[in-house]
Amino acid sequence: MIERISNPSHTKAIVEKYQFAFQKRLGQNFLIDQHVLEKIISGSEVSKEDIVIEIGPGIGSLTQYLCEAAGKVIAIEIDKQLIPILEDTLSSYDNLELINADILAVDLHEIVKPYAGKSIKVIANLPYYITTPIIMHIFEKNVPIDSITIMIQKEVADRIKSPPNSKIYGALSLAVQFHADTHLVTNVPPTCFMPRPKVGSSVIRLTKYKIPPVNVVDSIKMFKIIRASFNQRRKTLVNTMHHQLGMNKEVVAQSLESINIMPTIRGEALSLEQFAMLTNVLVDRGLI
Numbered sequence: 001m002i003e004r005i006s007n008p009s010h011t012k013a014i015v016e017k018y019q020f021a022f023q024k025r026l027g028q029n030f031l032i033d034q035h036v037l038e039k040i041i042s043g044s045e046v047s048k049e050d051i052v053i054e055i056g057p058g059i060g061s062l063t064q065y066l067c068e069a070a071g072k073v074i075a076i077e078i079d080k081q082l083i084p085i086l087e088d089t090l091s092s093y094d095n096l097e098l099i100n101a102d103i104l105a106v107d108l109h110e111i112v113k114p115y116a117g118k119s120i121k122v123i124a125n126l127p128y129y130i131t132t133p134i135i136m137h138i139f140e141k142n143v144p145i146d147s148i149t150i151m152i153q154k155e156v157a158d159r160i161k162s163p164p165n166s167k168i169y170g171a172l173s174l175a176v177q178f179h180a181d182t183h184l185v186t187n188v189p190p191t192c193f194m195p196r197p198k199v200g201s202s203v204i205r206l207t208k209y210k211i212p213p214v215n216v217v218d219s220i221k222m223f224k225i226i227r228a229s230f231n232q233r234r235k236t237l238v239n240t241m242h243h244q245l246g247m248n249k250e251v252v253a254q255s256l257e258s259i260n261i262m263p264t265i266r267g268e269a270l271s272l273e274q275f276a277m278l279t280n281v282l283v284d285r286g287l288i
Contacts, residue, residue: 004034004061005059005060005061005064006034006061006062007032007034008032011061012194014085015030015059018081018085020059020085028127029125029194029195029196030058030059030061030193030194031061032192033188033191036188036192036203038065039185039203040062040065040123040151040185040186041065041066043183043186044123044147044149044185045121045147046069046070046121047070048069048071049119050118050119050146051070051112051118052070052072052120052122052123053074053076053121053122053123053145054073054075054076055076055103055123056076056077056078056103056124057075057077057098058082058125059082059085059086060085060089062123063086063090063096064089064093067093067096072097073095073097074097074111075096075098076099076101076103076106077098077099077100077101078100078103099111104130104137108138108141109141109144112145119146120145121148122147122148122149122150124151125150126150126151128152128156128197128199131150131152135148135206136175139176139179139208145208146208147207148180149203149205150203150206151188151203152202152203152204153199153200154202155199156202157204159172159173160172160176160177160182161173161204164269164271165268165269170230170233171229171230174226174272174275175223175226177213177272178219179209179212180207180208180209181206181207182204182205182206183205183206184202184204185204186202186203187200188200188203213272213273216276216279217279217283217284218279221279221288224288225245225279225282225288228240228241228245228267229244229266229267229270229275231244232244235266236263236264236266237252237263237265237266237267237270238252240267247288251285251287255281255282256278259274259277259278259281
């Protein structure tokens with residue numbers, strides 16, 4: 001049986017062998033808990049029919065499991081110091097392709113083009129500082145994937161899943177909810193990593209919608225309204241739309257009333273469906 005990279009003593013030995021220095025700026029924390037890795041594999045529902053894009057493989061702890069579960073793994077790692085380590089630790093797997101690149105700079109459409117028609121899944125243990133940009137980059141570029149299963153800061157996972165009127169509900173919640181159905185796979189304590197992060201983590205699966213869950217005539221304009229609403233979340237939506245987007249207060253109030261929303265409401269109280277309805281009214285009236 002192949003020795004698990006995620007074994008704590010093995011991870012430590014690899015780090016020492018290559019004199020690898022963890023880079024705080026890249027948010028490097030290696031998973032050392034095999035039960036969590038197994039939950040990621042089962043939670044992501046990976047099979048031999050799948051092409052997996054892994055973001056940030058590190059020394060290959062999760063990559064090893066992915067190579068055994070998936071048909072093909074394309075691992076994208078920004079830190080060039082880790083490439084020779086990965087080539088060594090994962091040398092026994094012939095279904096792995098390593099790319100040394102920044103996930104935000106590569107053309108994911110080109111990477112997945114050879115696998116058109118196949119099931120493509122993104123799986124990652126994401127650095128906390130860049131979680132939101134990576135998630136939105138994948139969704140907004142409309143990369144043809146089935147799902148994203150990611151390890152992220154628990155606070156961010158809670159924010160993504162939060163409902164209207166919650167203190168942590170915001171533009172990120174609505175953006176993810178527009179693109180995907182969210183499922184919590186598991187929560188992960190800091191003790192499962194080397195080195196240990198200061199906060200807890202969560203693994204969530206985002207299953208991409210084939211058709212958005214709301215009917216909106218222009219999603220770009222809807223998110224312009226959403227961002228404006230949360231820039232001044234304590235103000236009423238009427239005041240926010242006036243100050244942020246230069247709209248006439250009375251006209252905004254009338255638009256809200258036309259879809260049975262009180263003009264005194266704050267943006268943080270609107271659901272995704274209500275933002276879509278408001279956008280449709282404003283677009284129809286030529287106001288945005």
